[in-house]
Each structure stands twice: as C-alpha cells, then as structure tokens.
Amino acid sequence: MKLSCRASSIKPSATLAITAKAKKLKAEGKNIIGFGAGEPDFDTPGYIKNAVKDALDKGYTKYTPVSGIEELKSAIADKFLSDYNVGYEQSEIIVSCGGKHSLYNLFSALLNEGDEIIIPSPYWVSYTEIIKLSGGVPVIVDTSRNGFKFNLRMLESNLTKKTRGLIINSPSNPTGVLMDEKDITQIADFVKKKGLYIITDDIYEKIIFDDKKFFNALMVGKEVKENTVAVNAVSKTYSMTGFRIGYTAGPKDLISAMNNIQSQSTSNPTTFAQYGALAALKGGYDFTVMMRNEFQKRRDYMLDFFDKNIKSVIPVKPDGAFYIFADISKVFDESGNKINSSTEFCDYLLDKYLVAAVPGIEFGNDNFIRLSFAASLDVIKEGLNRIKEAVSF
Ligand SMILES: Cc1ncc(COP(=O)(O)O)c(C=O)c1O
Incomplete structure (x- = not known):
C-alpha cells in the first residue's frame, strides 16, 4: 500500500x-x-486510584475543556511556582495525553517543513520520530566525549538558519546524566539572544540520586520564560504511566496553537485520569x-x-x-x-x-x-x- x-x-x-x-x-x-x-x-499510590474512583462515582465521565480541567491546570501552575519560582496563567498551560502527546502537539505547533531541532545524543527514542512527523529535522549532537553533557559550544557549532531550538532532558533517558547548571544557564542566555526555544523535558526531575540537585532553564530566571517550553508528566513521578497525562507550560501563542491541534485530534485528555493527576500533584512526594x-x-x-x-x-x-x-x-x-x-x-x-x-x-x-x-x-x-x-x- x-x-x-x-x-x-x-x-x-x-x-x-x-x-x-x-x-x-x-x-x-x-x-x-x-x-x-x-x-x-x-x-500507583492508593490515594490516586481513589481519586479516580471518586471522580467516576461523581459522574466525571464527560468532555472537559480541551486543555484540561481548571483545577488541574491550577495545580500545575502551583507546581511551577513552588519548584521553579515562575508563574503561569491558565492560558499558558495545556494538559495532554502523556508527555509523548505533549511533545507531539508542541512540535506540530512549532515546526515548519525543514525546521531544525538540536538533540543531544544519546537521546530518548521518540524525539527524532516526533520531530520528523512534524516535518522537522532532528539534528543529533554526540555528547559521549563530554561525559554525556551537552554545552553551549555544541549548540553554537550546530546552529543554522533553520534552527528553532533544542531539547534538554536532564536527567536523561538513557544515560541518567544531569547537565551542569552552568551549561544550562549559558544555553538559556544564548537561546534568549537568538530567539530560539529550549524544550525542557523534565519527566525524570524527581528521580535524582545522591542529593544532587535538579536544575532547568526556568530556574535561570524569569527573563528566559518566553523562550522556554517545559514538558512534564505524572507518568514516572507517581508511577502513573497508564493514565496518559502529560502537560506543557510555555508562551501563550504556542499553547493556544497546541490547544487548536489537540481540539482537532484527541480533545481533552481522559476526564477521570485528570482527577487522578490532580490528586497526585496535590499529594506531595x-x-x-x-x-x-x-x-x-x-x-x-x-x-x-x-x-x-x-x-x-x-x-x-x-x-x-x-x-x-x-x-x-x-x-x-x-x-x-x-x-x-x-x-x-x-x-x-x-x-x-x-x-x-x-x-x-x-x-x-x-x-x-x-x-x-x-x-x-x-x-x-x-x-x-x-x-x-x-x-x-
Ligand atoms: C525522556 C522522556 N520523555 C517523555 C516520555 C513520555 O512519557 P509519557 O508519554 O509516558 O508521559 C518518556 C517516556 O519514556 C521519556 O523517557
């Protein structure tokens, strides 16, 4: 065929x-x-399962707003404020069907045919394929000779007129290596100057060993917020992979475009799963x-x-x-x-x-x-x- x-x-x-x-x-x-x-x-913790059962009993089995229920988006905004000290409005947040779907909508909204996204390698298997599905071009940059850490020099030397941004996944799948705060800060400053985007995939942010500290572009300061798109999910943090709830926070225009795409594909993420995610985000760590x-x-x-x-x-x-x-x-x-x-x-x-x-x-x-x-x-x-x-x- x-x-x-x-x-x-x-x-x-x-x-x-x-x-x-x-x-x-x-x-x-x-x-x-x-x-x-x-x-x-x-x-999955019992209190999360109970929240889903409760949602079903209350009849929360119908459509919700495309980008998710208000309570969940508020809980996500609270998380961003308490974790990174960055405020988001409801219109800057969208809940999707897992982190993978968040990334899919994000690249569909961001990329034109031939636009490039820089991906530090080794990388999570789906980045390249999702970018290709959006007509984009993944630009793979090997980090193995630098302890698997991406840095500004690697970004600069792979920049072209077609570059729209880069992905940071720290700690990373598959290496588990954390990028250095200094490198993320330098990259964030550069990205802001050049009008590019950092897509920060923070899905493993709460699974960090030896008292090491998580750091992402949003923590550099409010000035890089407009050039940062943060993707996360409840999947790994609360062992909720089957719930399929992920979320994105970013510039209003981009989130609005993702909302349009989502409204014509999946509509809202599963209603009662959203209540499970709400219980998870409110339930501590x-x-x-x-x-x-x-x-x-x-x-x-x-x-x-x-x-x-x-x-x-x-x-x-x-x-x-x-x-x-x-x-x-x-x-x-x-x-x-x-x-x-x-x-x-x-x-x-x-x-x-x-x-x-x-x-x-x-x-x-x-x-x-x-x-x-x-x-x-x-x-x-x-x-x-x-x-x-x-x-x-
Ligand atoms: C780096 C990374 N990002 C995103 C995802 C997507 O997670 P999910 O779609 O299950 O929320 C995964 C899942 O394996 C991952 O490893």
Missing part, C-alpha cells in the same frame, strides 16, 4: 517493542528477566521519595556488580532516572567477531540468556545497551548473573 512519506519514515518505538516481546515470551512460560521497561515497577530511594539502592547494586564482576561492560553512572547505559564495545572485541552491534548483543542476550535489554543504537549510540532498573533487586541480581555468564566467552 502507498503510505505517506512521513508515515514511511517513522520507526516504531524500540523500547515499547522490546517490552512487548519480553512480555510475550514470559506469557509463553519463559523465565525472562526484563531490563527493558521504561516505567516504574511500583503500583512521599511515594516518589520512597521509589527514588529504592531506585538508588538498585543503581548502587548494579554499579558495584559491574565493577566487581563484569569488566567488559562499563556502565555510565546515572545521576537520576532508572536506567543504566552501559558501554559494550569491549564485548565486541572479546566475542571474537560473533557480536558486532548493540542489536546483535541484545538479540544474543534475549535468545540465549532470556534477558531483555534495549540496544543503544535506538538512542543514537551503537556501542551501548540500556538496562532499566525498574525491576526488583532479586530480578536484577538474576539478570546480572546471566549477563556475566553471557559475556564470558
């Missing part, structure tokens, strides 16, 4: 595909260890802190295990999120030409050792794999033992 050029140029999400394949093998009775998941393994502490224990266990037991797989130490991005280029050498790419390595792990991991090529770096630690410590231990065996050629 003749499909549109845009549809033909888009890849399916590799992370979702690997998670689905691992689930299928599990259902067939295989003892799979899943390092593929992009979602916390904790149950006790659950998130518990989850973060658990993730930190798992991260520390994994780093220690690699250090002591698997010399050929070298992890990047994540400052946040729940992934380990690990260099496997030594495995290529040691395998005696049996394994030459991250895809081959992940196929080998899944087929021979029933371990699911995501090939780094999907995030823009073929020398790496991504291991999610959104799994219990027992599962992680078993998985690491299998990887140890797998690389003992």
